[in-house]
Amino acid sequence: MSLDSKAPAYTLVFDPSTNGESYSVSDFQKSLEKGSDNEKISTMKAILATMLEGNPLPELLMHIIRFVMPSKDKRLKKLLYFYWEIVPKLDQEGKLRHEMILVCNAIQHDLQHPNEYIRGNTLRFLTKLRESELLEQMVPSVLQCLQYRHAYVRKYAILAVLSIYNVSEHLLPDAKDIINTFLVAETDPICKRNAFLALSQLDREKALEYLDANIANIDGVDPLLQIAFVEFIRSDATQTPLLKSQYVDLLLELLTSATADEVIFETALALTVLTSNASALITTATKLIDLAVKVSDNNVKLIVLDRIQDINTSNPGALEELTLDLLRILNSEDLDVRSKALDIAMDLVTSRNAEDVVQLLKKEIQTTVSNSANDKSLEYRELLIKTIRGIAIRFSEMSANVVSLLLDLVSELNSTAASGIISFVKEVMEKYPQLRQELLNHLLNSLVNIKSAKAYRGALWVIGEYALTDNEIQNCWKHIRSNVGEVPILQAERKKLNKTNDESNEGEEQKHKQAGPVILPDGTYATESAFDSVKDTSYKNQDEDDNETLPIRRFVLGGDFYTASILASTIIKLVLRFEKQGSNVSITNALKAEALLILVSIIRVGESSIVKKRIDEDSSERLMTAIGILLDEVNPHETPAEKELLELAFLDATKNSFKSHLAISKRDKKRIVSKTLKKNTEPIEKAVMFRQFINADSNVVQKDSIEEDLELATNGDSAALKRRTMTSSLKKIVPLTGFSDPVYAEACITNNQFDVVLDVLLVNQTKETLKNLHVQFATLGDLKIIDNPPKTNVIPHGFHRITITVKVSSADTGVIFGNIIYDGGHGEDARYVILNDVHIDIMDYIKPARTDDDTFRTMWNAFEWENKISVKSALPTLHTYLNELVKGTNMGILTPTEALGEEDSRFLSCNLYARSSFGEDALANLCIERNPTTNEVVGYVRIRSKGQGLALSLGDRVALIAKQNNNARVTRV
Template identity: 35%
Template sequence: MEKPCTLLVRFDKGTPALANEILEALERNDDAAKIDAMKKAIMLLLYGDTNPQLFIAIVRCVLPSEDHTVQKLLLLYLEIIEKTDSKGKVFPEMILICQNLRNNLQHPNEYIRGVTLRFLCRLNETEIIEPLIPSILSNLEHRHPFVRRNAVLAVTSLYKLPQGELLLDSAPEIIEKLLSTEQDKSTKRNAFLMLFTCAQDRAINYLFTHVDRINDWGEQLQMVVLELIRKVCRTTNKGEKGKYIKLSISLLNAPSSAVIYECARTLVSLSSAPTAIRAAATTYCQLLLSQGDHNVKLIVLDRLNELTTSNRDIMVEKVTDVLRALSTINEDIRMKIMDIALELITPTNIDEVVMMLKNEVVRIHAHIDDFYKPLLVQTIHSCARKFPEVASTVVHLLMDYLGDENWDLVMDVVVFVREIIETNPKLRVSIVTRLLGTFNQIRATSAMACASALWIIGEYCQSLAEVESGIATIKQCLRGLPFYTPNEEGEGEDTSKSTPLVSSISLENASLPPTLVQGLQSSTENLKSLILTAGLFFEGFFFGVVVAYTLTKLILRLEEVQTSKVKVNKAITQALLIMVSILQLGQSSFYPYPIDNDSRDRIVFCIRLLCNRGGEVRKIWMQSCRQSFVNMLSDEQRREIEEIKAKAQISNAQPDVLIDFYHLKRRKGMSQLELEDEVQDDLKRATGEFTKDTDDENKLNRILQLTGFSDPVYAEAYVTVNRYDIVLEVTVINRTKETLQNLCLELATKGDLELVERPQNYTLTPESSKQIMANIMVSSIETGVIFGNIVYGTPSNVLERTVIVLNDIHIDTMDYIYPASCTAAGFRYLWSLCKWENKVAVNTVIQDEREFLNHILKCTNMKCLTPPSAFDGECGFLAANLYGKTIFGEEAFVNICIEKKADEKLSGFIRIKSKYRGISRSLADKITLKQRGGA
C-alpha cells in the first residue's frame, strides 16, 4: 500500500546525482553548495535510493548550519526519509534528530521555530514527538503570531495521533484558553479549528458565548464557523437547528464575499424554508451584480440554476435581479442568464421580463455585438412562443433590425416574425404592412433572410391592398428589365474592378456585359443584386426560384380578390416577364455557373401554372404549403413538450436508498448505447437468462491486443473509459524461460491526454504474468491516441535492454458524445461559427433513406434536429441536421444530404463541422468506418 503524500517536489527528469558528489558538497563550508547538495539528496531519495551513509553525512554536516534555506531543506529530507523499521520501531539515528528539533523550537529566530512546528505536524512517530511536547506548548505563548499559529497546528496534529489524548489530555483546554485571549486572526482560526475537530462541544460553547461579536471576526474564522454549522446540523435535532440558521443569516452581512457565498450555500443545505431560500437567492443575486470576476459569476449562476431546479416558486421572484447581470460583457455568462430566465418565466412576470429584454435591445441598438443581439432575439422568441400575448409588444421592435449588418441577427428576426405571424392572426396585417415597408432594407448579404421574407409575403398577403403592395415591392426591387440583351454576349468586361459587390464574391477574370455591370453599379435593391450575382455561385439561382414562387402565389391570390380581369392579366404579364428574364440571365454564357436544371424546371413550372391555372394545383399552392409550415411548428412544440415531460420524469434518489455498487461500477464511463446493453443484461440476470459466459464475452469485446503472439512478452489491455479519465488494465505475460528484470510499461499520449502515474519497474519470472494499471486524464476529445513500448532486461545480458513497441490505442470519440438539443436558428448560427469541416461521401449498401439516417444516429450517438414530419412521403431525397455535445461542452454538427438513384443506391454527402479540428476529424473517420451498415 502506498504511503500518503505530504510533499510535492517538481524536478526535471534526468540522471540523478551520485552519492559521492553529494557527500563532497555537504562537507564544504559553503552554504550554497550545501543547498544544492540537499536538493540533489532529496531527488535521490525520491528515486528510491535510501543511502544510510548519506543520512549520517547530512546529520553531521547540515545540523550545525544556521542558514534558513539549509534548515528548511533538512526538514524536507527528514519528512521523506523512512523513520521506522519493518516492525514499526523508530531507527536509533532518529534520536539524534530530536535534540536538533528541540533546539529549533527554542531558536531565537521565529522562522526556524515556525517551519519546525509545521514539520512536526507531518510526523506520526510518538517516540520523536513526545520529548518535544514542552517546547511545543511553550511556543503557544511566543510573541510572534507566525510561531503561535504553527504551534496550534502542531498541538492539533499531536492530539490526533492514536495516543495523542494520553500524551496531551489537556490540549482542548489549553487551546480554548488561548482562543479567548488571542488577537491574531490566523491563530484564532487554527485554534477554533482544533476545537472544532477535537472538542466540538467546546467550539460550540465558545461560538455562542461570543455570538454577538461574530461579525467582527476575520474571514478565515468565519469560514470555519460555517463549516462547523454544517457539520453540527447534520446530526442535531430540528429544534436546535433554528439557532444555527439564524446565526448563518446574521453572517450574510459580513464584509467578505467568500463568507457571504458560503453563508448562502449553508442556508440552502440546512433548510428548505422559504425564508432561508429567499435569503440565499437574494445573496447570490447581489454577488452576481457586485463581483467583477467572470469565473465567480459563472459559479454563482450555477448555484442559482440549482435553486431554480429545486425552488422554482421562490426563484420566480428573483428573475429580474438575475437579468440585471446582462450588462456583463461575457458570452457564457449571458447565455447562462438567459437559460435561467427562460426557466423562470410565468404569466405573472412575463411582461416585466419582456420589458427588460426590450430595454436591453434598445440599449445595444447602436453597438456591434455579433453574439449578444441574436441571443436577445432568440430569448424574446422563446418568450413569445410560451406566451403569445406578448408578441405584439416586441415584434415591431425587432423588425427594426431587418436592415442590420449581422445576417445571423436578421435571420433570427425573420424566423421570429414567420412564427409569430402564423400563431398570432391578429398581428398579421400589421406585420405584413411593416415587412413590405422595410423589405428593401434587408441587405443583399442576408440572402436566406430575403428568401424567408419573400415566403412570408407570398403566404400572408391576403387582402387586395396587401397583394398589390407585395407585387409592387418585388417589381420595384427588380426594375430595369430585362437584365441584359442577348447581343451583349462576348462584350463583357472585368467586373472585379467595377463594383465592390462582385469583386468580393466573384471569381477572377469573370466578365459581365456592360448592361449588367451598370445594373450592379446603380442597383441598391437586394433582390436585383442577388439575382445578378447568382451565376457567380454554384446553385446560386435558387433565389430566383424563390422570387418566382412568391410571384406565383401572389398572382393566384390576386385572382381571388381582384374583380378586374384586366389588372390580373397585366400582373400576370409582368410576373412572366420577370421569370423569363431570370431564365434568360441564367442561360447566358458569361457566368461561371449557369442556372442548374432544378432551378430552371421550377421556374418553368411557375410559368406554366400562370398560363394554365388548374383547381387542384391551386389548392396545393394556396393551402398545402402553409399547412406544411403549421405541421412543422406543431412538431417543434410537441418535441419541446416531450422534453419537458422527460425532464420532469427524472426522479432523484432519496438519501436513504441503498446504492447498488455493482451497477455503479459497471456503468461508469459507458456511452448511451452501452448503458442500454447493460440494462438488457441486468434484466437477463434477474430472469436467469444471463450467464457468466455472456458477461465474459462483453468484457472480451473491450480487450485490445498490444503485442504479437510471437513476441517474447505478450500484452493486452482492457480499456475502461470514464467521464474524465481512462483506466488501462494491462496484462503482461512473460513467454520466455528467463527472468525479466526491470520490466517497464512506458506509455505516451497524443493530444489532450495526460498520463497520471510514472512508470514502475517489475520483475517477471519465467511464464508468469503481471497486471499493470495505468490512469490517463482526459481534458478534451480533440485527439485520443495512446502509444508506448515495453522495455526489459535479462540476467544473461544485463547491459542491453530489449524494447517491444506496442500497438496504438485509439480512444473512441463516441464515448464522450451525447445527444443535445438546439433550435434551427441556433444550429445555423453555430454552424457558421465552426471553422473545421470534413466532408464524407455516402457509400453504403443500405437502400432506404430513413434506415441510413437511423444507422448514422446510432453510430454517432447524436440527436436529429429535423422533425419527423419532414421525412413523410416518398420523394427520394432526405436532408437532416444532427447535433451533439461532448462531456467537456464541445459541440459537434452533422448535416446529411442523400438521394436515392434509379438503381436504388443512395448517394450524397455528410458534412461534419466543429470548432475543434479533432472532433470533426474523429467523427468523419467514425462515419466513414460505420456508414456501410451491414457491409
C-alpha cells in the same frame, strides 16, 4: 477501488527531468554521499518524483538520514519533510522501522527550533502523520508550540493537536479543553479560525457556546472566523433541525452586515441549503446579484450566477421580482456572463414584468448599434434579440410591439440576426392569428431595408403563407412589383448601360474641349491643382440609385437566383389564393400576366452577361415550373383534381409542415420544463414534518447539498465505481508483446477525464535476471507522457508492475508506442523488445449534445475542416444505419423523429452534433438513400469541426462502422 476521503493528501512535487532520465539506487546513493547541497537538492527532487511514481526505494532511507538530515539548508530541509510524508515507515510485519527513531529525534529538535518557519513547517508535517507511535513522542513539543510568540507556529500547532487527537484519542485525552482554552485566550484571527474549526469537530457544545458569546459582536469578527461560523451553522443546522429557524435569522443578519465578498458568498450558500422561505431567498439572491455586479473577475461572476440559477431552479417563481436587478449584470463586457444572465432572466420573466424587461433590453440594443463595428457587440445584439424573441413568444400582448421594434432594426443587422427576426415573425404569425394583419403591414414596410438575402427569402415565405384576404394579397403584390423595378429587366438594364456610355463619351469630349489654359474675365490665366480635378460621376443617375434600393432587383442582378425561385413560389401562392377566393377575374388575369412577365424577365436576365453570375440549373427549373403552372391556370381544360392537387402542394403542405415543426419544438420545451419540475417537486405521499413535534434528540438528519457536492468531488460517483467490475477491467487489457518474447507485457487501460492510465504488467519469461530493465514510451497526436518509470531488476520468471500516465489534450486519434530495454549478458549490447501500438479510443471523450438550428448553421458555416465519407452499406434499412452511426460516433440526433420518415423510406437526411470533454464541437450531416437496384444504403456523411484532428477521427469511426457491418459472416458450415 474506492477512495478514502480521510487518507492524507501527499504534496505533489515537480519532476525536474524533462528528458525522462531514470536513475538507479546506486546513482542516488553516490550523489547523496559525495554531492554538494545543490546536488543533493536535485537528487532529492528526483527521488521524490520516483517514489511518487510507485517505487518506494527503501534502500535510501539510511543514506538520507546520514547525509541529508544533518544539513542546515532550508530548501533541503523542506524537501526532507516531503520525503518523510511518503517514505514507508512500517516494516513488512507492520511494526515501526528502527530507523524512524532517528527521524523522530530530528523532528523533535525541529519542533524546538528557534526559527518559527521551521517549527511551522514541522507542525504542518505532523498533520499528515498517521503513525501513533511517532506522534506519541511529539505531544509535549506540540503543546509547547501552542504558547509560542509567533502566530505562524500557533496556527499549525492547533491543527496538529486536532490531527493527533483524530489519530489516537489516548495521546491527548484533554484535547477539547486545550483547544477551548486556546480559543478563548487567542487574539490572532487565523489562529482563532483554526481553533474554532478544531473545536467544532471535537466538541459541538463548546463551539455552540463560543458562537453564542460572539453573536452580539459578529459584525466585528474577522472574516475568516465569520466563514468558520457559517460552516459550523450549516453543518449543525442539518443535524439539529430544531435550531434551524434561529440559525437562518442569524445568517440573514450576518448577510446584511457583512462586507467581505467571501463571507457574503458562503453565507448565501448556507441560506440556500437551510431555507426555502421566499423573503429569505430574495434577500440572498439580492446580495448575490450585488456581488456579481461588484466583482471584476468574470469567473466569479459565472459562479455567482450559477448559484442564483440553482435558487431559481429549486424554488420556481421565488425570484420573480429580481428580474430587473439581475439584468444589471449586463454591464459586464464578457459575453459568457451576459449570456448566463439573460438565460436566468428568461426563466424569471412573467406577464407582470415582461414589458419592463423588453424596454430595458431595447435600450441595450440601442447601445450596441453605436458600437456595431465591434464583433462582440454584434454577438451581444444577437443574444438580446434572441431573448426578446423568447419573451414575445411566451406573452402574446408583447408580440406586436416586439415585432415592430425588431423590424426597425433589421437593416442594421447581419444575415444571421436578420433571418432570426424573420423566423420569429413567422412563429408569432402562426401562434397568434389576431396579430397577422398588423404584423404583415409592419413586415411590408420594413422589407425595403432588408439587405440579407436569407432574411428576404423568409419574408417572401411569410407573404405567400399569411396574405389571406384580397386587400392583403394586393398590398403584397404591389410591394413585389415595386421591388422588381422596371420590366423587362434585361432591356431596362441594357438601356441604362447605353445611356451611361453615352454620358461618359460626352464627358470625355467635354474634357477634350476644355483642354488648354482657361482665361478669367479679368484677363488672367486660371490655375488648376490636382486636388481641384474631380472625376465625373454624372453617370450615376437617379434611376440607378433607385435600383440599388430595390431588394429583389438587387438580388437578381447580383446572381442570387435562389431568392428568385422563392419569389416564384410566393407569386404562385398569391395567385392561387386570390383565384380561389373567387375575386375579380380581370384582376386575377392581370396578376397572372404580370407574374409571367416578371418570371420570364428574370430568366432572360439570368441567361445574359450583365449579371454577376449566370442562373443555375435548379433555379431555372423552378422558375420554368412556375411559368408552366401559370400558363396551365390559363388553360380552360384544367381538371378540378389537378387544381386541387396544386392547391394542396402550394397552399396547404408548407404551412402544415411549419405547424408540425412548431408543435415539435413546443413539445420539447414542455419536456424540459417537466423534467426540471419533476426533479425539484416532492411526492404527494411524502410525510409532513412538524418542527414543534421534533424532539431535541431527534435523529432526523437533512441532506446538505454542499457536503454532497464535496463528497462527490473527493470520492467520485459511487455508482460509477460500482459499475467498474472485474469483468469490465478485463475487457480493457491489451497485450503489448507476444508469449514467445523474453518479456511478456500487457496493459490495462483506464480512461479518466483528461488522462489515460496504463497499468503495465511485465513478466520475465527467461531463466536469467534481467538487469536495468525499463520501458520507454512515446506518443503520436495530442498526447503527452507525464512520467517514465525507473530502471529495475526482474528475477527469473518474476513479475514487475509499472503505471504510466498519459495526458490527453484533445479528442484526436492518439497512438502510444514504445519498447522494453534491458542489459545484455557479459559485454553484449542492450536488448530490445518492441511493444505493440496502443490506440486511444476517442469515443471516451466524445459525448452527444444538443443545440438549436441557428447555432448549428452558424457553426457549420464557421468551421473550415470538413471530412466527407462515402456510405455504402448492406444494412436492411436507412434507420438501422443511422442507429449504427449514432452508436459508433456517440453523436446526438438534432433532427426531430417526425422528420426522419418511416422505417421503409427510401431517403433520409439528418443533422448530428456532439461535444468532446475538451469543449470541441463536432457537426455531422447524413444524407443517404436506398439503391433500388442493389438494395444497398448509399450516400454521404459530412463531418465538420474547428480542428482537423476531430474531423479525421470521426471519419475513421464512420469508415469502421461500414467495415464492421459489411463483413461476411459464416452462419453454417
